[in-house]
Amino acid sequence: MSRLFHALTLGQRCGALLLLSLLAAAWLVPLFGYNQPNVQHLSAAFAPISAAQPLGADQFGRDMLARLAAAVRLSFGLSLLCVGSAAVFGILLGVVAAWSQPWCDKLLNFIANTVMALPGLVLVLLISGIAPGSFIMLYLGIALTLWVEYFRVVRATVQPLVHSPEIECSRLLGFGRWYLFKRHIWPAIASNVLTLAAFGAATSILMMASTGFVYAGLKPPTAELGLMIVELFPYFAEATWVLIQPLCVLVLMVLGFNLLAGQKA
Template sequence: MNGSLLDASALTGRRSRRAATRRRTGLCILASVAVFSLFGPAVIGIDPARQTLADTLLPPGAAHWLGTDVLGRSVLARLAHAARLSLGLALLAAVTAAIPGVLLGVVASWRGGRIERGLVMLADAVLSVPGLLLVLLFAALAPGRYWALYIGLSLSLWVEYFRVARAASRPVLAGDAVQASRLLGFGPGYVLRRHLLPALAPVLGTLLAFSAAQAVLALAALGFIGVGLQPPTPELGLMMIECLPHYEEAPWLIAAPMALLMLLVLGMMLLVSEGEPA
């Protein structure tokens, strides 16, 4: 019996260490991309829109570490600006979606009744439209506009926060600690700050990383099919579709944005990974 307990404890410890290692790896990847996006443009010092037709499709070298595209633009400079755009817009959309989603989820669970039914119906109505299609509709209203993509992403992401916050806050509100706080006369702000938010924080942190990864992929997908941001804006999806016709003669062109996109999504997914099942 004691041996089984020790084995289970050791297995749990190994799973926790593996999960912690994955999260640290994800944080390191995202931190590296964030540093590259924030300081890369200033360090590189090259205008990502500057065209030098004499330097078309140069291979990686000392002057241009990742070579140049068909218009002679520095791939490294464009990649740094694209990383800033994708990471910044995705995080902004995810945080913007999280605030109303969490608040509405808590309100629905707290109040119940008609308010909860109305909010659930609203969430189901939004959920009935595929998220990428919703972003596409806003992008069609204002082609190439940052605010259209931002609003579309935020509207497509808030439903998940609403559903998770509503489900996770229900047992907390029904718990003895919240009931005791209410009997002692503490108001909703105290309950939210001392009981609900600490209970919701772990799952919401996981959901934030997951939704940011969704936003990054959505931006790249829209740029790749030509309905998101428009040239000459440096964006990962746009860079891939611009470099695709030249993949045979200059494969490094399409490899660079694909690798950065993979690193962004991988870093965010490692943050939400858990230990292996027993």
């Protein structure tokens, strides 16, 4: 682990530390008793910072610290799930397209171009609109948007390798395709895939927040950053400090993943 950390650039280390800090805080907060993000206390609406509520309360008197911690856990979980699914699907289809017959390559490339023709957020909104408030539909919409990037990068990288001398020698020695993938293909695509994964996680978080902005994503009282921002926006004048909290957390999460995606010079 230490060797991997030292291999990162300064920007990537900052991004990793920022994300780990946010994730650790999100999981540790409930252990200190701040584990009721949806409990309302209307008499304590916009309560100031106190020992009982270290970040104050929202318009319904709900603990902002508990809600932000729950929102961070939700955003991290969705982003990792979407990135993992999209990466596996995109890498698999990219390798198949590069390694198969021309007709299969053309078919898969046509499907990818068709998905790319629709703006990503529009596709997410269309799929989420099938079952508003469904976590599964939101996940499917984002994952279906992300897989195309992996497919295109992997396909373009693998195509020149398929007939390379190294792979031809391994074939002649009787090694199977799984060995060829581990030995020759994965080292060639790993760096690009990991970079796309970091950018994809940031995109997933932004897309999830964007659906919350237009009430097409998860529904109240779910603690989700975009939904929290929309609910608090009408109270901007009287409780600016409460609205700023989910905005800052959203910016920090996206910044952390973008820093982590930085390429070595």
